[in-house]
Amino acid sequence: ETTAGLFLQPFRKNKRIRTAFSPQQLVELEKAFELNHYVIGNERRELATNLSLTETQVKVWFQNRRTKHKRVKSESGKAANSDNTK
16 A cells, blocks of 8 residues: 555545436426526425435536537538538
């Protein structure tokens, strides 16, 4: 064992387990996303409580969903442009 290895071990963080959302949770999250792409404060707290999730899980789901929405939107725009250039 190296001296450097001894110092690095105590600072290692445990890897967070990936959240597996139930189909019902996903339906409710998608409904909320359709209404508003951003959820904050009491709305996020209420959604998390109703779905038995943490606020952080809801926050991260919305962040990821906005990223997906942006990606799909840009991909569909590129596809439309390539159709127009043919």
